[in-house]
Amino acid sequence: MKVCIVGDNIVSSLGFTTGENVAAVRRGDSGLRYYADRLEVPEPFVASAVCRERLDEAAERLGVSSEKYTRFERLSIVSVADAVAGKAVDLLSRRTLFVLSTTKGNVELLDEKLKKGFGPERVYLWHTARVIAGFFGNPNEPVVVSNACISGVAALVVAKRWLEIGDYDTVVVVGADVLSKFVISGFQSFKALSPEPCRPFDAARCGLNIGEGAATLVLQREEAPVGRVMVEAGAITNDANHISGPSRTGEGLFRALTAVMQGAETEEIGFLNAHGTATPYNDEMEAIAFERAGLQQVPVYSLKGYFGHTLGAAGVLETIMAAHALKEGFLPVSRGYQQCGVSRPLQMVTEMTECRMRQCIKTVSGFGGCNAAVRLKI
Amino acid sequence: MSVIRKYCCIHAGKCFLDGALLFQSEQEKAKEFLAELYREIKPGYPKFFKMDVLAKAGFLAAELLMKGTEPVDDRKTGLFFANACSCLDTDRHYQDTIGEAYFPSPSVFVYTLPNIVLGEICIRHRIFGENTFFVAPEFPVSQLRRYTEQVFADSGLERALVGWLECEGNTCEVMALLVEKQGEGIEFTDENINRLKR
Numbered sequence: 001m002k003v004c005i006v007g008d009n010i011v012s013s014l015g016f017t018t019g020e021n022v023a024a025v026r027r028g029d030s031g032l033r034y035y036a037d038r039l040e041v042p043e044p045f046v047a048s049a050v051c052r053e054r055l056d057e058a059a060e061r062l063g064v065s066s067e068k069y070t071r072f073e074r075l076s077i078v079s080v081a082d083a084v085a086g087k088a089v090d091l092l093s094r095r096t097l098f099v100l101s102t103t104k105g106n107v108e109l110l111d112e113k114l115k116k117g118f119g120p121e122r123v124y125l126w127h128t129a130r131v132i133a134g135f136f137g138n139p140n141e142p143v144v145v146s147n148a149c150i151s152g153v154a155a156l157v158v159a160k161r162w163l164e165i166g167d168y169d170t171v172v173v174v175g176a177d178v179l180s181k182f183v184i185s186g187f188q189s190f191k192a193l194s195p196e197p198c199r200p201f202d203a204a205r206c207g208l209n210i211g212e213g214a215a216t217l218v219l220q221r222e223e224a225p226v227g228r229v230m231v232e233a234g235a236i237t238n239d240a241n242h243i244s245g246p247s248r249t250g251e252g253l254f255r256a257l258t259a260v261m262q263g264a265e266t267e268e269i270g271f272l273n274a275h276g277t278a279t280p281y282n283d284e285m286e287a288i289a290f291e292r293a294g295l296q297q298v299p300v301y302s303l304k305g306y307f308g309h310t311l312g313a314a315g316v317l318e319t320i321m322a323a324h325a326l327k328e329g330f331l332p333v334s335r336g337y338q339q340c341g342v343s344r345p346l347q348m349v350t351e352m353t354e355c356r357m358r359q360c361i362k363t364v365s366g367f368g369g370c371n372a373a374v375r376l377k378i
Numbered sequence: 379m380s381v382i383r384k385y386c387c388i389h390a391g392k393c394f395l396d397g398a399l400l401f402q403s404e405q406e407k408a409k410e411f412l413a414e415l416y417r418e419i420k421p422g423y424p425k426f427f428k429m430d431v432l433a434k435a436g437f438l439a440a441e442l443l444m445k446g447t448e449p450v451d452d453r454k455t456g457l458f459f460a461n462a463c464s465c466l467d468t469d470r471h472y473q474d475t476i477g478e479a480y481f482p483s484p485s486v487f488v489y490t491l492p493n494i495v496l497g498e499i500c501i502r503h504r505i506f507g508e509n510t511f512f513v514a515p516e517f518p519v520s521q522l523r524r525y526t527e528q529v530f531a532d533s534g535l536e537r538a539l540v541g542w543l544e545c546e547g548n549t550c551e552v553m554a555l556l557v558e559k560q561g562e563g564i565e566f567t568d569e570n571i572n573r574l575k576r
Contacts, residue, residue, distance in 0.1 A: 105464075107469055107490075110473040111477075123466060123469075124464070124515075126514050141514065141518075145511070146464055146513050147493045148493050148494075154510055164532070165524060181476055182469075182472065182473065185487075186482060186484075189482035189483060190484045190487065235508070236509065237508065238496070238500040238505060238509045239506075240452075244484075252506060367488060367497070370493060
């Protein structure tokens with residue numbers, strides 16, 4: 001039995017379907033924009049935002065009004081609805097589980113000015129998850145994974161395990177986070193934001209950009225999958241080093257990579273979709289871990305130059321992009337990269353390349369010293 | 379059969395280890411109680427005082443459970459915790475710093491992620507294994523137990539700290555278990571976990 005991707009969706013600054021997002025990345029479009037006066041953040045910032053009008057339109061069609069549902073919930077519901085459309089998925093079944101990946105959910109409701117008519121319970125992540133799963137009539141208590149920037153890949157690992165335990169036939173993993181003053185100001189206070197579009201692994205990189213979005217993966221177990229992308233292996237680890245700084249030795253990521261490479265040869269891996277936030281320390285740490293894991297010859301790219309760092313959505317969104325890169329046989333350009341800026345040279349993808357390989361790895365790393373990786377295979 | 383090797387329950391005012399009262403005080407506010415408990419068990423870890431209440435509670439529970447246990451291969455220990463409020467108290471604290479008076483602090487912001495407590499425990503005990511934080515309306519005993527068993531079965535993990543770490547307002551409610559894949563101890567079952575709760 002294999003855990004397979006049977007449906008997916010991405011709602012981001014680059015589009016409202018996976019197809020739109022893949023096409024935009026293939027064209028080289030970025031959703032990053034400069035905002036001088038948004039969210040009441042005193043300093044300007046560069047971020048990737050979902051189009052409000054399009055979200056209103058898409059949510060309206062589903063009857064998800066902004067009076068009853070928060071922006072976070074509307075994004076998530078729109079994403080799930082598209083991911084399951086036309087698929088043999090029974091969301092009403094006890095054998096279908098929802099897993100929500102998020103760092104901050106509805107945190108913007110803590111701001112008195114943004115609270116509107118929403119009750120105090122709405123800031124609890126489990127409640128938000130119930131609202132989303134409840135919209136689709138799912139009878140199970142949803143699982144919420146909140147593991148900083150690795151939440152999306154961690155949720156995928158958790159989903160894979162629940163399918164393997166056998167209680168569920170389908171797991172719907174939805175990852176989401178929205179732009180808020182809370183998050184932007186926090187990363188600004190860390191001096192982690194780049195004043196221009198980010199440049200992962202580049203010599204001139206100087207920080208990350210925050211993005212928002214929702215992404216959904218629908219997973220099922222299949223006996224003999226044909227043409228499906230399978231989640232072959234997944235691992236979650238910790239650096240045991242620092243709560244807000246990446247390990248100097250890439251220890252946790254190295255261990256996650258070692259775990260997901262069990263049962264695979266380096267030569268079989270077509271590409272590595274790195275976390276690549278474009279902060280000086282993160283990218284350096286990743287380069288060290290990739291080299292330690294013997295993957296320095298594998299082509300690498302980061303998608304942060306297209307979507308920004310979409311936090312709880314990132315692991316899901318970028319895994320979907322990796323799955324489609326495998327399916328369609330292409331390597332996306334690592335946007336923003338020009339000149340090597342890490343101590344261990346990597347095979348950065350600098351022009352759109354064909355990829356005939358059948359496996360890839362997606363990695364993420366986050367605050368709290370956590371790291372996660374998955375290996376996909378078609 | 380996996381076993382519970384040790385277990386610990388902390389509420390503001392009382393701390394139990396393996397069912398026996400380890401420490402109590404008149405103090406009913408979580409933050410102050412946890413500081414008293416720290417002084418009682420003397421971990422000698424000044425970074426404790428920089429942590430938020432959630433991280434303090436998890437840190438102390440882990441301290442009590444890991445004390446005196448024989449070391450295992452550091453890849454083979456994992457952490458699986460859940461709570462209902464994520465890190466909302468710290469979120470509210472941080473939100474207060476970005477209103478009219480705008481002075482966002484990185485040292486507060488970093489604790490606005492519920493898995494930071496897991497990072498703190500990993501640093502203290504050199505734990506490199508899986509660390510996953512779940513949010514649920516109440517202690518998802520069966521879910522956490524079955525998930526832990528599955529990780530034991532598929533990942534080579536042999537030991538885990540598992541439990542519930544709820545801290546909101548002045549209250550805290552902690553139940554943490556040291557679970558081992560095999561060995562001597564209390565059978566790791568839903569009934570036993572529910573029975574051991576204080």
